[in-house]
Amino acid sequence: MRCEADDIISTEESRMLFCQTQCQLLVTCFMLGVFIATKTVYDKFRREFSKLTVVVIGAGPIGLSSALVAAKSGRVSKIILIEENSRSELMNRSNQIAFDTRSISFLRRHGVDFDNLEGCWDNLCFFTRIGVYLDYILSVLYRDEIPVDIRLNEKFSKDLVNEIDSLPGRVLVITCDGPNGNSSRLLGLSDDAIQLPCGAYGAFASLQRDDQLSSVPKPETRAHNLKFDLTAYGAYVEDKETDPGFSVKIFGNTRNRYIALAITKCETALVKALRTILDRSLMRNIFTKCFNTYKSSEEKSASESYVLNRMTFSPRLFEIKLSQKCETVAYFDDSDMFVITEGEAARNYNFHTGKV
Structure with a gap:
């Protein structure tokens, strides 16, 4: 009789222990599900609200390439492009631009189809007119899913600085209007260059x-x-x-x-x-x-x-x-805005033409 009672007690204890284990497992799974759902929502929320508004000043090769990279990055909510020349003036720029193998590989990853771009190949390098390249990138930006506000025939001014200051969220300004542009000075950066x-x-x-x-x-x-x-x-x-x-x-x-x-x-x-x-x-x-x-x-x-x-x-x-701007980046805390000036890549090894 005692053996049967002990067996009944042991079976009851095992059943209770199994129920407790199941409850703990269910609680753990529930907490894990809540954590994953919370983290997913948080990450999505953070990605959405951490996106930048990118303002590019100057629609030369450097400016338009910067806008293209920003559009393909997945971290940008809107792009504003400001250029004082018209599209026809950009298209008619006759100077030639050359792309080496590293530049070609980089731009291809960002959607530039060199096989359908007017130009010629030689020794794995690609050569085309600047106007052809600019017109192509503008067409790509117009078709992109990211909202792009392209403002041609508009000179950068103090009014545009005030407009940029009023943009909500974080703003990244890239000034690519060349050594004679005034955007860096208007944005509070020095336009001096060292040689x-x-x-x-x-x-x-x-x-x-x-x-x-x-x-x-x-x-x-x-x-x-x-x-x-x-x-x-x-x-x-x-x-x-x-x-x-x-x-x-x-x-x-x-x-x-x-x-x-x-x-x-x-x-x-x-x-x-x-x-x-x-x-x-x-x-x-x-x-x-x-x-x-x-x-x-x-x-x-x-x-x-x-x-x-x-x-x-x-x-x-x-x-x-080698010409390089003394000041290349600044952060304005009050407006949560970064400003990056045109890098030295666009001003490398300038030959004096004797015309200045």
Whole structure:
């Protein structure tokens, strides 16, 4: 009898223990479900309310690329693009832009379809007119799901600063209106720039080919270790072994051709002559000979009479410097607004054209 009673008590205790375990398991599952649901709602709420309004000032290659990256980031609720030129003026910009392999890979991840963009490929690089690229990015932004307020033909002013200050939430302002723009100053940032030496001298020339009816993109041409014979101008090289030689780059489209010369900073007789002799015919002759020697095979040679009124160029060698703004970012706590100025990527290695 005692054994049967003990068995009944043991069975009852096991049943109670099982019920308690089930209750604890249900409570744990319930608490876990509440935690997951709460965290999901919180994360969604945080993502929605942590999104930025991005204001881009300037619709050049840097400005429009910044707007495109912002639109594809998933962290932006609205984009405002401000540009003082019209769309037709942007489209008619004839200067050529080149994309290296790293830039192509980056922009492709953000939706740029280079295979359907007017231009040409050479050595895994892509070349097109700036106007073509700008028009393409504008079309992509117009079609994007993110609300984009594109304001062309509108110059940045103090009234727009007040409008930006009144925007709700966090605001990111990217100023890309170039070294002559006034947006950084109006937003409270210094527009001063420092110039850092690059250890090289250079010169630049542009050739307007009026015989070309359209601007067809062309690949870049480069040559190195060039030696110039300036004995006809009273200058000569005493020791050619110490001369590092010049590098030349010819780029641009069929209508707008550009020639850049660069040489490692040195004080050879040739470099001294090109830095001190102010003889426009000398530099014009150098650029003409470089162009005729290294131009593409289908291009016509340029005679001295042809370039006389069609070529602008540096009158002598200048030191190549890297321009960088002294102030690149600021945060305004009262309006919860970040301002980032145009980075040095758009102002790298500026050649003095001799026209300033």
